C-alpha cells in the first residue's frame with residue numbers, strides 16, 4: 293500500500309464535482325491542503341463529543357484520543373453507542389434525520405463536524421468496513437477500482453497498479469489474480485470481506501473503521517482478517533467494534549468500553565482485560581452482563 297500512498301498526508305484535494313452529493317458547504321482544495329497533518333496515520337480526538345438521534349442519546353460526552361498506527365477496539369453491550377461513535381468518525385450518521393452533535397471530534401486537529409469539512413475528502417481518508425461484506429454487483433477489479441475512479445483516476449495502468457496493491461494489502465491477491473473480471477459476488481464470505489477491505493484501502497485512507505467485520509465469518513476467515521489487521525496496523529489507524537472479547541484482546545493495543553452511550557473506561561488492552569479500574573468494565577469482560 294505504501295506504493296500509492298500520497299507523499300503529503302494532508303486532506304487530499306478532490307474534484308469540485310464530487311462535492312455535489314453532500315448538502316453541507318465544503319472547503320476549497322487549497323483550504324483542504326493547507327490543513328496540518330502531523331502524522332501519516334490519523335490522530336482522532338474526541339472532546340466531550342455527543343451525538344443525539346433526536347431526543348435519543350447515541351453517545352454522550354465522550355473524550356478520548358485514538359492513537360495513530362494502532363488498533364483500538366470498541367467494546368460494550370448492544371445499543372451502547374459503539375457503531376454510533378465509529379460512524380461519527382466519517383460522518384456516516386449525517387444522513388439520519390434529527391442527528392445533532394455537541395463537543396468536538398478532531399482528525400489531526402481539524403474538527404470533523406466543522407461545516408467546511410469536505411465529506412468526500414473525509415471519507416477518502418477514513419475508510420469503513422461493515423459487519424456484512426457488501427461488495428458491489430460488479431467484477432472484483434471494478435469493486436476495488438470504484439473509489440479511485442470516483443477520485444478521477446482513469447489511466448488503466450494506474451488503476452491496475454492500485455487494484456493489485458490494494459488486493460495484496462488485503463491478502464486477497466493470490467486468490468483472485470487470475471479472475472479479476474469475475475463477479476465479486478462469486479467469492480466466499482471471507483473473500484468478500486477482504487475485497488471490501490481492499491476497496492476501502494484503494495482510496496488511500498489513513499484510518500480504517502471496522503464495525504464487527506468478522507461477525508458474519510467462520511473462524512478460519514476470521515483468523516485471516518485478524519492476521520490482516522495485524523499487518524495493516526503498521527500503516528493505518530484502525531478502530532474496530534467487536535462483540536468478541538477474545539478478538540479484542542488478540543488484535544488491539546487499546547480498548548474502549550462503552551455503556552449506555554458513555555465511555556466508561558479506556559486503557560491499554562492488557563490492562564482492560566487483566567485489571568480494569570471500573571466495576572462495570574470488569575462485569576462486562578467477565579461476561580456478567582451484556
Ligand SMILES: Nc1ncnc2c1ncn2[C@@H]1O[C@H](COP(=O)(O)OP(=O)(O)OP(=O)(O)O)[C@@H](O)[C@H]1O
Pocket residue numbers: 345348349350351368369370371372373374375376377388
Ligand atoms: N438511526 C438511528 N435512529 C435512532 N436511534 C438510533 C439510530 N441508530 C442507533 N440509534 C440508537 O442509538 C443508540 C446506540 O446505538 P448503536 O447502534 O450505536 O449501538 P451499538 O453499540 O453499535 O449496538 P450493537 O452492538 O447492537 O450494534 C441505541 O439506543 C440505538 O437505538
Ligand SMILES: [Mg+2]
Pocket residue numbers: 374375376
Ligand atoms: Mg453496532
